[in-house]
Amino acid sequence: MTIVSLLNKETVNPKLKASDKDDLLDQLINLLSKKVDDEELQRIRDAVLQRESIMSTGVGKGLAIPHGKARGLAHSYAAFALLDEPVEYNAIDNQPVKMVFLLVGPESENSLHIKMLSRISRLMNNEDFRKQLQECESAEQIMNTFKVEEERYFGVQEG
Amino acid sequence: MKIVIIGAGEIGYELASILSQEQHDVTVMDEEKDPLNVVEENLDVLTMEGNATSVRDLVNAGVERADIVISVTSIDEINMIASMISKRLGAEMVIARVRNDELSREDAPLSSKDLGIDVLIHPEQSAAQEIVQLLKRSAASDVVNLADGKMQLIGIRLDRDSPILGISLAEYATEHYDITFRIVAIARKGRTIIPKGATKLQAFDQVFFITKMEQVPALIKTTGRSEKRIHSIMIAGGTPIGAMVARKLSQESNDWSIKLIEPDYEKASELAAELENVLVLNGNGTDPDLLATEGIRDTDAFISVTDDEESNIISCLMAKHMEVRKTIALVSKGDYIPLSQTIGLDAAINKKHAASNEIHRYVRRGKVIAVSALQGIQAEVLELEVGADSKVSNKPIHKIDLPDSCVVGGILSGGNVEIATGDSVIEPNDRIIIFCLPQAVEQVTSLFQ
Numbered sequence: 003m004t005i006v007s008l009l010n011k012e013t014v015n016p017k018l019k020a021s022d023k024d025d026l027l028d029q030l031i032n033l034l035s036k037k038v039d040d041e042e043l044q045r046i047r048d049a050v051l052q053r054e055s056i057m058s059t060g061v062g063k064g065l066a067i068p069h070g071k072a073r074g075l076a077h078s079y080a081a082f083a084l085l086d087e088p089v090e091y092n093a094i095d096n097q098p099v100k101m102v103f104l105l106v107g108p109e110s111e112n113s114l115h116i117k118m119l120s121r122i123s124r125l126m127n128n129e130d131f132r133k134q135l136q137e138c139e140s141a142e143q144i145m146n147t148f149k150v151e152e153e154r155y156f157g158v159q160e161g
Numbered sequence: 162m163k164i165v166i167i168g169a170g171e172i173g174y175e176l177a178s179i180l181s182q183e184q185h186d187v188t189v190m191d192e193e194k195d196p197l198n199v200v201e202e203n204l205d206v207l208t209m210e211g212n213a214t215s216v217r218d219l220v221n222a223g224v225e226r227a228d229i230v231i232s233v234t235s236i237d238e239i240n241m242i243a244s245m246i247s248k249r250l251g252a253e254m255v256i257a258r259v260r261n262d263e264l265s266r267e268d269a270p271l272s273s274k275d276l277g278i279d280v281l282i283h284p285e286q287s288a289a290q291e292i293v294q295l296l297k298r299s300a301a302s303d304v305v306n307l308a309d310g311k312m313q314l315i316g317i318r319l320d321r322d323s324p325i326l327g328i329s330l331a332e333y334a335t336e337h338y339d340i341t342f343r344i345v346a347i348a349r350k351g352r353t354i355i356p357k358g359a360t361k362l363q364a365f366d367q368v369f370f371i372t373k374m375e376q377v378p379a380l381i382k383t384t385g386r387s388e389k390r391i392h393s394i395m396i397a398g399g400t401p402i403g404a405m406v407a408r409k410l411s412q413e414s415n416d417w418s419i420k421l422i423e424p425d426y427e428k429a430s431e432l433a434a435e436l437e438n439v440l441v442l443n444g445n446g447t448d449p450d451l452l453a454t455e456g457i458r459d460t461d462a463f464i465s466v467t468d469d470e471e472s473n474i475i476s477c478l479m480a481k482h483m484e485v486r487k488t489i490a491l492v493s494k495g496d497y498i499p500l501s502q503t504i505g506l507d508a509a510i511n512k513k514h515a516a517s518n519e520i521h522r523y524v525r526r527g528k529v530i531a532v533s534a535l536q537g538i539q540a541e542v543l544e545l546e547v548g549a550d551s552k553v554s555n556k557p558i559h560k561i562d563l564p565d566s567c568v569v570g571g572i573l574s575g576g577n578v579e580i581a582t583g584d585s586v587i588e589p590n591d592r593i594i595i596f597c598l599p600q601a602v603e604q605v606t607s608l609f610q
Contacts, residue, residue, distance in 0.1 A: 057447035057472055062482030067475060094449035094457070094479045116470050116492055123478045155365070156351050 005121055006149045008080035012036055014141040018083040023091050027068055030104045033081040045072040046106045060093025064100035065126055069119060071109045078107040078118060125151055165227045167213045167243050168234035169196035181206045190222045213243040225251045233258040248277030256280040289405035292489055296462055299487050300386040307544060307594050311578045312571050314371050314542060321364045323385040331358035341580040342372035342380050345568045345596035346540045353540055355566050371570035373578060391461040397446025397476060398467035399423030399432050411438040422446040447472040462487040540598055548610040549589045559583035567597030567605050
């Protein structure tokens with residue numbers, strides 16, 4: 003499974019306006035509302051907020067990777083947003099967050115979840131790539147940037 | 162071979178999966194139905210519900226006629242009793258997972274052999290050992306000692322500005338004629354390549370070298386990576402692995418400065434009392450504020466070995482963004498996912514994997530001395546002894562009809578080690594180190610024996 007296969011126009015927002023961390027997470031999770039039913043959405047919300055209370059996923063350099071595993075999901079879902087204005091996120095380097103990647107997966111698929119989380123970490127660890135994403139203006143552009151980088155890094159075939 | 166695995170937990174499952182793929186006759190026994198169902202649904206093995214300390218159940222599982230019995234339940238005592246009974250019932254070789262290291266200490270009043278246990282495995286200890294090795298070779302993503310520590314296999318990821326990009330392996334070897342080494346595999350975009358002399362190196366390739374121990378630093382230098390010594394180390398998680406890493410490091414003579422973070426107050430106090438040269442902090446290793454206050458920015462290596470895999474990944478990524486040079490995450494996974502590449506971290510340690518490597522050595526015993534499956538790629542490293550009447554002996558390597566998917570990396574003849582070239586001649590009773598893709602393992606083993 004690739005990261006780009008988890009994203010589409012509805013779950014990518016190139017210009018999200020959020021007032022604070024709570025609002026940001028709320029809106030990001032709502033991007034999944036067309037993919038899952040209300041109950042699932044609530045379980046996703048609980049899981050993500052619970053992870054966030056264990057540790058802030060503000061991993062530094064303006065990036066946050068909120069994530070979680072929820073019961074009864076059919077498969078993994080992701081959302082990505084660039085923020086209109088940086089938001090304070092209690093990140094490790096105290097820098098406000100400029101981009102967020104949300105990953106949620108079914109509780110029963112731990113191995114896949116860890117793999118996808120690892121893959122996102124790998125990609126997002128590259129400074130040039132983060133810069134390219136930052137300059138994107140549309141959802142299509144963002145998805146294409148992910149696609150190119152993922153192929154460059156992992157090859158095309160990977161299942 | 163007939164193999165009985167007792168305990169269908171994480172490690173039991175992983176072993177059953179690998180051993181059954183290698184066409185061994187595997188039976189898995191467990192007390193509980195649920196884990197056995199998972200085994201039955203996914204693997205081609207026999208399963209049996211039974212109590213590991215019941216002689217009758219062990220007989221029913223077939224331990225009397227088993228070549229190998231492997232006890233890997235989560236409880237030491239059960240593994241010990243099941244092993245002792247199995248040996249008495251006639252099992253050829255008995256392997257037990259025992260976390261407590263009392264039996265393996267040098268001054269132990271009774272050794273494991275006295276109890277009829279042929280081999281003790283200790284996944285946590287293996288993982289801890291791997292972490293310590295990675296800290297000592299800070300430029301490498303994988304480190305495997307070969308030929309009793311005379312040679313080393315190291316994996317190195319080529320940066321975009323590496324001076325060896327675009328040149329062929331033959332040119333590379335000529336340029337550095339004073340170092341004897343061999344590139345035995347390249348992981349590129351998720352694929353494993355067994356290279357030839359004309360293969361050219363590309364940015365982001367993960368290159369696996371075999372060289373003599375003393376030449377490793379010079380070789381690393383040629384890749385453009387600098388092997389800076391690691392001084393300060395932060396370990397998140399006073400788990401068995403975390404504690405063992407701290408213990409091993411603190412017993413070495415290097416003046417390492419070690420911090421260990423453990424959230425449980427009592428456990429932290431115990432560790433603080435035991436580990437003299439380690440600064441044990443009571444706190445949450447996933448708390449960014451704590452990491453920042455404790456100077457993660459000035460740390461050379463960050464090791465996250467908590468029980469929470471997600472946190473291990475995220476906090477290592479944080480450390481990476483804080484410009485920590487070396488980050489190592491504990492991630493246990495059931496399948497052969499190329500970890501060190503997927504993970505975005507310098508290295509990932511997998512304790513299940515460590516256990517299956519250990520057991521593999523014994524399953525392929527006979528003339529095979531050691532086997533390590535590498536995490537980054539699909540290839541395996543075999544160290545094997547050449548049979549007295551093997552067809553390949555007394556011939557130069559380039560005249561041997563080897564499968565395409567394998568490379569001879571080194572030869573140990575008498576006490577001497579040699580990095581293999583096409584002209585090297587293999588003699589009977591030499592030990593050779595071979596790198597090959599899994600599908601070629603059987604063919605290679607029979608060719609040399």
